[in-house]
Amino acid sequence: MGVRLRITSLYAKATRRNLVIGQTVEAADLVPRHLPARAAILVASNGRPSWAAFTCPCGNGHQLMISLIAPRRASWQLSGPRRAPTIHPSIDVVAGGHRCHFWIRRGHVEWADPPRTRAHPREEET
Numbered sequence: 001m002g003v004r005l006r007i008t009s010l011y012a013k014a015t016r017r018n019l020v021i022g023q024t025v026e027a028a029d030l031v032p033r034h035l036p037a038r039a040a041i042l043v044a045s046n047g048r049p050s051w052a053a054f055t056c057p058c059g060n061g062h063q064l065m066i067s068l069i070a071p072r073r074a075s076w077q078l079s080g081p082r083r084a085p086t087i088h089p090s091i092d093v094v095a096g097g098h099r100c101h102f103w104i105r106r107g108h109v110e111w112a113d114p115p116r117t118r119a120h121p122r123e124e125e126t
Contacts, residue, residue: 018107019054021082028053028065035063040085042078049078052087057102058115062095080106 022039025031031041031053043051053065066087067075080086084107092101092112101112 019057019085019104019109020107021052021078021085031065052076052078056093056095056100057109058098058100060095060098060115062093062098064091064093066091083107 018038020039021042022036023032024042024044026043026045028043028051031043031051035041035053035055037055038057040052040054042049043053049068051065052068053063056062056064068078069075070077076091077088078085079088085104086106087104090101090103090112093099098115100115103110103112
């Protein structure tokens with residue numbers, strides 16, 4: 001195992017965080033301004049989830065709101081129980097020059113790479 005791979009693997013284990021589905025609200029404008037740590041707020045109308053809002057697990061405090069509506073260009077699927085959700089595909093976001101790329105599987109955050117300050121590949125092209 002290479003040194004970089006080993007460091008990345010150790011980093012991923014050390015920073016693995018859990019995420020649960022906490023509160024459910026009826027509309028996106030009802031999502032609290034300050035989100036709870038390690039809990040996503042689910043926006044669901046008529047029992048159908050449409051958005052998930054949570055604080056990025058990197059620790060920098062930026063908040064994410066991802067679409068769970070399938071016809072949207074960028075959308076994710078939510079499955080599993082509230083205490084151990086899976087969100088698919090991976091979440092790859094740049095906020096203030098800080099890139100975070102991770103999966104949420106069975107309530108665990110799994111990093112593709114350690115969070116770092118770097119432009120997203122699509123931003124580098126422009």
